[in-house]
Amino acid sequence: MTATLTNPLRVGLRQERVITPQCLVIFGASGDLTHRKLIPALFELYRQRRLPTEFAVLGCARRSWSDEEFRERMAEALGDTVSENRAAWDQFSAGLFYEPVDLQQPEHLVRLSGRLDVIDRQRATRGNRTFYLSVSPTYYGSGCRALAGAGLLSDPKRTRVVIEKPFGRDYGSAQALNRIVQSCAQENQIYRIDHYLGKETVQSILVLRFANTIFEPIWNRNYIANVQITAAETVGVEERAGYYETSGALRDMVQNHLTQMLALTTMESPGRFDPESIRNEKAKVLQVARLADEQEPWRCCVRGQYGAGGTSARPLAGYRQEPGVDPNSTTETYVAMKLFVDNWRWQGVPFYLRTGKRLPKRLSEVVLTFREAPVHLFDSAGASPTANQLILRIQPDEGAEFRFEVKAPGSGMRSRPVDMEFSYDKSFGEPSDEGYVRLLADAMLGDPTLFIRGDEVEAAWRLYTPLLELIEDSPWQLPVHPYEASTWGPAASDSLLARDDLLWRRP
CATH class of the missing domain: 3.40.50.720 (NAD(P)-binding Rossmann-like Domain)
Incomplete structure (x- = not known):
């Protein structure tokens, strides 16, 4: 549909x-x-x-x-x-x-x-x-x-x-940079940019949630079982080895892009639609987000690095064979982790974030999986009824998809899952603007709504400080697992969800 x-x-x-x-x-x-x-x-x-x-x-x-x-x-x-x-x-x-x-x-x-x-x-x-x-x-x-x-x-x-981006390399450097920048200009003159926030579908998360009464009552721990946020890339490091060797996937993608999607998905409704009200709510939710295990962070995070792969017709080099990369590099090109948001709305709901290079498909999405029906009255066409899911497609096929069960054709009472889809291209007859189009316009208009405030960027860095410190001080506790290019990451990433009897969505 x-x-x-x-x-x-x-x-x-x-x-x-x-x-x-x-x-x-x-x-x-x-x-x-x-x-x-x-x-x-x-x-x-x-x-x-x-x-x-x-x-x-x-x-x-x-x-x-x-x-x-x-x-x-x-x-x-x-x-x-x-x-x-x-x-x-x-x-x-x-x-x-x-x-x-x-x-x-x-x-x-x-x-x-x-x-x-x-x-x-x-x-x-x-x-x-x-x-x-x-x-x-x-x-x-x-x-x-x-x-x-x-x-x-x-x-x-x-x-x-x-x-x-990146605005700082860790919590301490972000604080120091904020002090410098804020001594040179007022906060309302400073526009920290993240091009993901320029995407129509990222902004649409707010409209979907706060303009539709059918979603707000169920957008909480009572109805949502877990949330997966994915940003997958098919490309390798390309010409960015010099930068990437000093950053890795955690700094390059998780701290900014994925964290912004997390904030928009979990924030409370602003009292009114103005820049500071929205940024207040984003900052507040990031300040109560935490790793699933802050005392032993290696238990809730997996790092990976792509190796050689591809096909005989199109072989793909491993990360360590890329130009400009240290042959013994331990820089991660893949990260998966489990988070919690400790507030009334989300208490106990696990959030799973993952990003990686040289994965099978280019996509960014937020997947909200709802709790199962308390009693399964009907046989399922599959092994078991499929949990309802709301899939917010950020790129490349911008839109949304809602998965639910209906009666399968035939004389019996069996259920099967179907998808109801919304597509920006099909509905509006034109593709959405590239992120920088919106963000450049907003910056020149003096509209900071889609830009990151100083306290917000510090909260994002603080969230990942235990992981960054672990990588710096005890890297053997958070090893880099190899994975073949054009696969969905290391097996350890699947094990992270398997502990909760879950699977990553395979788009």
């Missing part, structure tokens, strides 16, 4: 806010994120007519590019999108500029300030500026200090700074 809109309009569904005159300053403009995500997202906003004519992008990096060279390189990055929209690109790219800047050189910041004043006059951006730190995390603190020292963050109404 497929759920559809009562009156699915194909045109005009969007009610978007138009961004005010603005200059977006991207530090790290020569990097991969700018090429792959930021400029494509900005061009998409332009094509949607959501950028004002008084708009500019100033790319900054150490390379000595000219404005024209920056425009050419961005056009190359977009490829066919530019050739298919040449007139739009020509108009958009007229607002792209470039300035060689090293954030560690004070004289460069003086020159940058002067260039911004020129762009303000040339493009009529009215002094509204969003600074995007797409640089190495080691420069987040010093970058904010440099901007503040140059007086570029002094106006809290017209300036803001966007900081990429």
Whole structure:
């Protein structure tokens, strides 16, 4: 069965806010994120007519590019999108500029300030500026200090700074970075970004829960038996070995992406729909989340690392054979764990989180499994009745699926499971925007709803501190289990759920 809109309009569904005159300053403009995500997202906003004519992008990096060279390189990055929209690109790219800047050189910041004043006059951006730190995390603190020292963050109404993940490496470093950043700008100027929060289906968790009375009464420990949150990738480490060797899956995916999905799934209803009310509830629920066994954390977590696999036609190298990876690396590419949320709504409900590279399928989803009926009155077409499940598909097939039992055809009274499905593409007639499209727009609009507040990021790091300390101090207690590429992770991960007589969902 497929759920559809009562009156699915194909045109005009969007009610978007138009961004005010603005200059977006991207530090790290020569990097991969700018090429792959930021400029494509900005061009998409332009094509949607959501950028004002008084708009500019100033790319900054150490390379000595000219404005024209920056425009050419961005056009190359977009490829066919530019050739298919040449007139739009020509108009958009007229607002792209470039300035060689090293954030560690004070004289460069003086020159940058002067260039911004020129762009303000040339493009009529009215002094509204969003600074995007797409640089190495080691420069987040010093970058904010440099901007503040140059007086570029002094106006809290017209300036803001966007900081990429990871925000810190652990609880202590996140606290230290917060102190630095908050000494340079007010909290309402600081936008800690997690691109998962830009996905329509992540945001839809809130609407599904708090706009539908059929879900709220059963969204608790009385009806939900367990929750699984998965973020699976088919790719390996690719070109990120230098970064990944120092982070691993726990820091790269669990502390941010999976934890944000956990927070949205478990948070209480905000008193009203405004940024601080929502972020208050997310912070509160993360502050009462805990590992299933904080005293012996190795009992509730499994680490894995992919080995060689694939097929004879498409062999896949193991992690240790990837370029730039230590041949004796113990960095995890897979993590699975069990958590609890100690509040009235969720007390005793286990939450299982897992993420990994080189898994069989690319997907992110939240699966809520409901408690079984107290008495099974009917025979089942399978070995036993299937528990009701609500599956929230974050990517790639954005939507939701509800699994429940119905009578199987025939003269007997046997039950069988069926799925009722909602698909964004089918219902709305258009794919949802890529996450950076929404988040860049919100940052420039000054809307922090989908960005992470300082206390929230600290609570997320605190949650995983026992695991990080264990990996650092006693790694033999939390060993890295090998798993074959294109499988669903190490056998130890299955054992983690088997202790509770459960299985991972195999999509």
